[in-house]
Amino acid sequence: MAEKFDAIVVGAGVxxxxxxxxxxxxxxxxxxxxxxxxxxxxxxxxxxxxxxxMDEIIPDFWKEAPLERPIIEQRFWFMGRExxxxxxxxxxxxxxxxxxxxxxxxGKFDQWLAKKYVEAGGLLINETVVEDCIVENxxxxxxxxxxxxxxxxADVVILADGxxxxxxxxxxxxxxxxxxxxxxxxxxxxxxxxxxxxxxFNLNKGMxxxxxxxxxxxxxxxxxxxxxxxxxxxxxxxxxxxxxxREKRIKPYExxxxxxQHPIVKPLIDGAEPCEYYAHLIPEGGYDSxxxxxxxxxxxxxxxxxxxxxxxxxxxxxxxxxGRFAAETVIFAKKYGEYDERALSRYHDMLYDSYxxxxxxxxxxxxxxxxxxxxxxxxxxPASNMAMSExxxxxxxxxxxxxxxxxxxxxxxxxxxxxxRDIFKVWRAMT
Amino acid sequence: MHVLVCVKQVPDTTEVKMxxxxxxxxxxxxxxxxxxxxxxxxxxxxxxxKEFGGRVSIxxxxxPQAQDVIRKCIEMGADEGYLLSDRAFAGSxxxxxxxxxxxxxxxxxxxxxxxxxxxxxxxxxxxTAQVGPGIxxxxxxPQLTYVEKIESLDLGKKQIVxxxxxxxxxxxxxxKLPCLVTIxxxxxxxxxxxxxxxxxxxxxxxxxxxxxxxEADLSQLGLKGxxxxxxxVFPPPQRNGGEMLKGSIQQVTGILVNSLKGGIIKWxx
Numbered sequence: 217m218a219e220k221f222d223a224i225v226v227g228a229g230v231x232x233x234x235x236x237x238x239x240x241x242x243x244x245x246x247x248x249x250x251x252x253x254x255x256x257x258x259x260x261x262x263x264x265x266x267x268x269x270m271d272e273i274i275p276d277f278w279k280e281a282p283l284e285r286p287i288i289e290q291r292f293w294f295m296g297r298e299x300x301x302x303x304x305x306x307x308x309x310x311x312x313x314x315x316x317x318x319x320x321x322x323g324k325f326d327q328w329l330a331k332k333y334v335e336a337g338g339l340l341i342n343e344t345v346v347e348d349c350i351v352e353n354x355x356x357x358x359x360x361x362x363x364x365x366x367x368x369x370a371d372v373v374i375l376a377d378g379x380x381x382x383x384x385x386x387x388x389x390x391x392x393x394x395x396x397x398x399x400x401x402x403x404x405x406x407x408x409x410x411x412x413x414x415x416x417f418n419l420n421k422g423m424x425x426x427x428x429x430x431x432x433x434x435x436x437x438x439x440x441x442x443x444x445x446x447x448x449x450x451x452x453x454x455x456x457x458x459x460x461x462r463e464k465r466i467k468p469y470e471x472x473x474x475x476x477q478h479p480i481v482k483p484l485i486d487g488a489e490p491c492e493y494y495a496h497l498i499p500e501g502g503y504d505s506x507x508x509x510x511x512x513x514x515x516x517x518x519x520x521x522x523x524x525x526x527x528x529x530x531x532x533x534x535x536x537x538x539g540r541f542a543a544e545t546v547i548f549a550k551k552y553g554e555y556d557e558r559a560l561s562r563y564h565d566m567l568y569d570s571y572x573x574x575x576x577x578x579x580x581x582x583x584x585x586x587x588x589x590x591x592x593x594x595x596x597x598p599a600s601n602m603a604m605s606e607x608x609x610x611x612x613x614x615x616x617x618x619x620x621x622x623x624x625x626x627x628x629x630x631x632x633x634x635x636x637r638d639i640f641k642v643w644r645a646m647t
Numbered sequence: 648m649h650v651l652v653c654v655k656q657v658p659d660t661t662e663v664k665m666x667x668x669x670x671x672x673x674x675x676x677x678x679x680x681x682x683x684x685x686x687x688x689x690x691x692x693x694x695x696x697k698e699f700g701g702r703v704s705i706x707x708x709x710x711p712q713a714q715d716v717i718r719k720c721i722e723m724g725a726d727e728g729y730l731l732s733d734r735a736f737a738g739s740x741x742x743x744x745x746x747x748x749x750x751x752x753x754x755x756x757x758x759x760x761x762x763x764x765x766x767x768x769x770x771x772x773x774x775t776a777q778v779g780p781g782i783x784x785x786x787x788x789p790q791l792t793y794v795e796k797i798e799s800l801d802l803g804k805k806q807i808v809x810x811x812x813x814x815x816x817x818x819x820x821x822x823k824l825p826c827l828v829t830i831x832x833x834x835x836x837x838x839x840x841x842x843x844x845x846x847x848x849x850x851x852x853x854x855x856x857x858x859x860x861x862e863a864d865l866s867q868l869g870l871k872g873x874x875x876x877x878x879x880v881f882p883p884p885q886r887n888g889g890e891m892l893k894g895s896i897q898q899v900t901g902i903l904v905n906s907l908k909g910g911i912i913k914w915x916x
């Protein structure tokens with residue numbers, strides 16, 4: 217009889233490793249299977265990692281983990297063709313330990329987290345694809361890999377196999393994602409000396425900023441473009457709902473090229489040397505797309521469970537927390553030796569009591585509202601740019617007249633009631 | 648049959664970058680891998696184990712993280728791995744390296760006999776192909792270099808017949824066991840390791856030997872024992888780009904045919 221593990225984790229991203237680490241640390245016999253050459257080799261993330269959720273798993277991780285820059289400023293640009301209405305927040309309280317969040321390179325960070333997991337006693341198997349769950353009498357009892365003698369058995373299998381989660385789909389936990397449930401993100405890493413980054417982005421030494429760009433950065437499609445500062449690199453990218461790219465027949469790399477050439481963006485990245493190119497799907501279906509999360513002997517975590525809060529560009533933190541909850545559920549279940557659906561329902565309760573599901577629920581209609589109302593991106597953002605421009609031109613026209621024209625720009629072709637209705641829609645989707 | 652394979656952890660030179668200022672390898676930019684020739688040597692050793700029975704042991708010299716390549720060899724089917732790791736070994740050239748690895752092999756031989764020692768034909772970082780033959784000399788073993796096929800292996804007669812790759816073909820050579828063989832990539836295809844090996848490897852801890860485990864002559868290892876000195880490192884001259892032909896298809900093919908003819912005529916004369 218082959219060895220039976222306490223748990224098998226499929227996927228060594230932050231969700232899977234958070235689960236694996238938590239179980240290994242509690243003394244469980246855990247094996248994590250990763251299809252890439254090493255953890256992080258297949259992952260793409262814009263680059264912002266939140267401290268708090270990782271601290272809950274490995275306290276004070278930020279003192280030793282490979283991080284890029286603590287973020288002290290979050291900027292938002294509502295971009296027009298040749299202009300941008302800008303807002304944001306910069307706070308020095310984020311410039312001191314333990315910080316709020318950091319830019320990271322997942323290629324490095326995931327390897328570090330994997331090292332901690334292995335040191336805690338977990339087994340890591342790389343370059344191995346899990347093809348399916350082994351199901352006996354309706355219960356998941358293990359996984360089948362693509363290697364010779366590739367079956368592996370455990371009391372529980374945690375599926376942290378990423379956005380496409382073919383394994384959860386094969387179990388009937390969800391259908392194939394629809395094009396409006398996933399975003400396609402492309403990103404480039406541009407090399408630039410640290411001092412130059414600090415000078416251009418007006419940053420204290422070692423500190424970082426993030427810029428989220430709405431409107432023209434995605435050619436009016438639902439999504440965002442972004443610019444993040446790393447130690448000696450700038451990450452620039454854009455992500456839009458797959459359905460929108462398809463509808464507008466725009467290729468993602470063309471969109472990124474457009475962003476890079478935009479007159480507001482170009483000076484920031486001028487002279488930087490491209491060194492990596494990434495593309496990845498991001499689950500952005502939100503609350504209504506959450507699949508079945510647990511069954512007999514199995515739980516789903518991270519991207520595989522659609523745990524991404526697109527509005528706040530959060531994902532890795534939801535992944536880590538869900539991985540930890542899944543692990544704690546296994547640790548608890550082991551006390552009683554029961555791993556059926558009822559025993560694992562604890563995972564569901566923990567998620568629904570936490571920010572993970574609460575946040576997703578809060579924004580359940582956000583991206584659907586945006587998709588159904590293209591005006592938010594296509595009309596109001598350009599109009600607000602024109603209105604701002606109008607208000608700040610000084611050429612002898614009276615301020616009263618300027619204000620009138622500015623308001624006309626915004627309400628162009630719309631009734632005042634229509635405007636109020638649109639504001640209400642956004643308010644309802646976001647609160 | 649006990650086959651001992653010498654392996655080296657190297658930077659993946661397909662991804663390595665040169666530091667343009669110092670002309671040295673920027674090792675941090677490339678992932679560390681098992682030297683590809685060594686990988687084929689391990690594969691061949693495991694194949695022999697499957698055919699004749701016996702064991703495969705691995706020996707390597709390097710920093711503690713070189714355990715990763717030993718683990719890789721366990722995945723491939725090796726039974727045991729020894730890592731020679733000590734600050735005193737740092738800075739060794741091929742002469743000193745062959746001295747240190749020979750010490751390790753001799754220490755293994757005190758426990759169990761070794762029938763064959765395999766090495767990759769060379770390492771992709773240094774490309775010297777000197778350490779294998781160096782070990783053979785120090786062990787006083789026959790050496791068969793650039794081997795692309797093991798024709799036969801006779802344990803009773805203690806005899807091996809191999810194909811050695813030469814410039815235009817191969818030569819068939821016979822040697823007495825034990826002997827040292829350096830392996831070409833063409834000898835086999837790397838097979839996909841079974842899952843139980845992967846799990847064994849994930850748990851595996853290599854035997855680590857440092858300077859204290861040997862009665863070593865300190866003048867023969869590390870920087871002291873390395874007569875090689877690097878005079879200068881420079882990147883190869885950049886190749887001139889090809890010539891771009893512009894015009895209609897007829898024009899371009901005309902120019903191309905003419906210049907090809909010119910080339911051939913020049914070459915013939």
